[in-house]
Amino acid sequence: xxxxxxxxxxxxxxxxxxxxxxRVEPGEAVMIIGSNGAGKTTLFRTVLGLLPPSTGTVKLQxxxxxxxxxxxxxxxxxxxxxxxxxxxxxxxxxxxxxxGAYPGRPDTATLExxxxxxxxxxxxxxxxxxxxxxxxxxxxxxxxxxxxxPRLLILDEPTTGLAPKLAAEAxxxxxVLRERGLxxxxxEQQVPLALAFSNRGxxxxxxxxxxxxxxxxxxxxxxxxxAYLGVS
Amino acid sequence: xxxxxxxxxxxxxxxxxxxAGLTLVYGLGGVLNLAYGQMAVISATTIVLAMDAGMPxxxxxxxxxxAGGLLGLIFDLTILRPxxxxxxxxxxxxxxxxxxxxxxxxxxxxxxxxxxxxxxxRIGGGPIEIIGVRMVRGAVVxxxxxxxxxxxxxxxxxxxxxxRAVRSVIEDEEGARLVGVDPRRIMRLIxxxxxxxxxxxxxxxxxxxxxxxxxxFELTVxxxxxxxxxxxxxxxxxxxxxxxxxxxxxxxxxxxxxxLSLVILLVAAAVTIxxxxxxxxxxxx
Numbered sequence: 001x002x003x004x005x006x007x008x009x010x011x012x013x014x015x016x017x018x019x020x021x022x023r024v025e026p027g028e029a030v031m032i033i034g035s036n037g038a039g040k041t042t043l044f045r046t047v048l049g050l051l052p053p054s055t056g057t058v059k060l061q062x063x064x065x066x067x068x069x070x071x072x073x074x075x076x077x078x079x080x081x082x083x084x085x086x087x088x089x090x091x092x093x094x095x096x097x098x099x100g101a102y103p104g105r106p107d108t109a110t111l112e113x114x115x116x117x118x119x120x121x122x123x124x125x126x127x128x129x130x131x132x133x134x135x136x137x138x139x140x141x142x143x144x145x146x147x148x149x150p151r152l153l154i155l156d157e158p159t160t161g162l163a164p165k166l167a168a169e170a171x172x173x174x175x176v177l178r179e180r181g182l183x184x185x186x187x188e189q190q191v192p193l194a195l196a197f198s199n200r201g202x203x204x205x206x207x208x209x210x211x212x213x214x215x216x217x218x219x220x221x222x223x224x225x226x227a228y229l230g231v232s
Numbered sequence: 233x234x235x236x237x238x239x240x241x242x243x244x245x246x247x248x249x250x251x252a253g254l255t256l257v258y259g260l261g262g263v264l265n266l267a268y269g270q271m272a273v274i275s276a277t278t279i280v281l282a283m284d285a286g287m288p289x290x291x292x293x294x295x296x297x298x299a300g301g302l303l304g305l306i307f308d309l310t311i312l313r314p315x316x317x318x319x320x321x322x323x324x325x326x327x328x329x330x331x332x333x334x335x336x337x338x339x340x341x342x343x344x345x346x347x348x349x350x351x352x353x354r355i356g357g358g359p360i361e362i363i364g365v366r367m368v369r370g371a372v373v374x375x376x377x378x379x380x381x382x383x384x385x386x387x388x389x390x391x392x393x394x395x396r397a398v399r400s401v402i403e404d405e406e407g408a409r410l411v412g413v414d415p416r417r418i419m420r421l422i423x424x425x426x427x428x429x430x431x432x433x434x435x436x437x438x439x440x441x442x443x444x445x446x447x448x449f450e451l452t453v454x455x456x457x458x459x460x461x462x463x464x465x466x467x468x469x470x471x472x473x474x475x476x477x478x479x480x481x482x483x484x485x486x487x488x489x490x491x492l493s494l495v496i497l498l499v500a501a502a503v504t505i506x507x508x509x510x511x512x513x514x515x516x517x
Contacts, residue, residue: 049405050409069409069414069415070406070409070410071408071409071412071413071415072409072412072414074409074410077414079410080410081507082406082410086404086406086407086410087406087407087515088399088400088407089402089403089404090403091396091398091399091400091403093497095396098393098396099396099397099399099400099408099411099413100411102393102396102397102411102412103393103397103412104393104415105393111320144411148412211269211379
């Protein structure tokens with residue numbers, strides 16, 4: 001579904017990621033793990049066209065996305081939930097969700113699906129996004145992404161700023177989505193949660209992929225255990 | 233006193249309509265359009281010339297509104313192009329310089345070519361009595377038109393998909409792009425819309441006072457003051473600030489005179505900014 005090859009990208013200060021490649025097959029849940037500053041966000045921003053890569057290709061079902069603007073990529077079926085969530089703070093939860101379906105009108109069945117997954121959003125539908133709690137905002141960000149009925153859902157550290165209980169709940173929701181057949185790509189620092197959720201994964205270290213494998217393989221890898229699972 | 237209050241509301245509604253155009257463009261992309269008053273004046277002059285050439289009043293007004301919209305589109309496609317390529321403060325500054333320069337050019341040309349032209353639309357019939365006060369018919373009609381236009385604007389922003397997309401860009405441009413909104417297209421739409429708004433300001437104002445070819449800067453400055461007090465990017469704030477400042481302005485004008493009333497207006501604006509830097513209903517940065 002998504003195939004990224006040889007991406008090098010960064011900001012004026014220099015490259016943040018170098019020669020990064022990975023792929024996501026339809027129906028898979030793939031994780032990219034790495035510590036703070038490893039380049040996970042830069043990588044996702046490049047995929048979404050928010051940052052132009054200096055070299056490399058990003059292919060969605062065979063079509064190269066490099067050079068295509070972000071709003072077009074979004075309309076091709078990639079929904080991205082950034083770590084900062086990027087909600088519209090002075091709009092109600094309902095208006096945020098409606099914009100998720102842009103340029104179309106929100107589809108009732110999809111909206112009901114989102115409310116099913118996050119009943120809390122249904123209770124808060126008239127509340128302004130900016131006044132919601134961190135957990136609710138995360139639900140809203142995921143809900144807004146789902147409103148476009150994406151082919152691929154990409155989440156950048158969905159547990160940022162969430163208490164452990166809420167973080168686990170967020171992954172339970174992602175689990176439900178995966179069971180419904182949604183393809184999910186997630187970047188995570190909280191590695192145990194991501195390992196339990198995904199089929200496969202990549203380890204991003206200092207801007208390069210250092211390891212790749214099934215989640216079971218990575219969970220058994222001594223380096224991963226030491227660096228990310230706190231096991232010596 | 234009540235007469236002053238009503239006159240203030242009439243003026244305030246026009247202030248609100250005027251500021252709405254400026255505040256939207258700034259809120260959307262950090263673009264300051266200092267040729268905004270001149271957009272209104274060009275529309276007014278178009279209507280005058282069309283009527284001089286024998287065109288009936290309503291088609292002439294329609295032509296003026298179209299001219300305003302077209303002007304907005306031309307702005308978007310020409311002088312604002314280099315502005316869009318810059319970010320942040322550089323963008324604000326460049327837009328300010330380019331549109332100010334353009335405003336001087338338009339002002340100079342119009343006052344050289346048509347020094348004595350002014351748009352005055354008269355509505356027949358005597359004054360209308362409102363809660364015991366006799367109001368000039370033109371002022372009442374102008375206010376009704378303004379209220380309707382503001383109502384349509386608020387409906388557009390609150391209830392339509394496109395209007396919500398405009399707000400999404402004002403609130404979080406990156407978030408807007410991620411849901412599939414094209415900020416450039418939205419900006420173009422809003423520039424056309426504010427061009428039409430500027431033309432509507434010219435039309436409604438000319439029902440009360442003549443709109444001369446040199447009125448551009450006065451309109452822009454009024455719009456700026458109202459925008460800053462109302463809060464950048466907020467149409468509701470523009471309307472609220474417009475009405476407050478309109479009332480202050482007319483009450484002051486009738487008690488201490490026109491010159492001092494302008495001073496009082498500026499002081500009121502300065503005090504608001506000191507107390508609430510983001511304006512009455514502005515988005516906090």
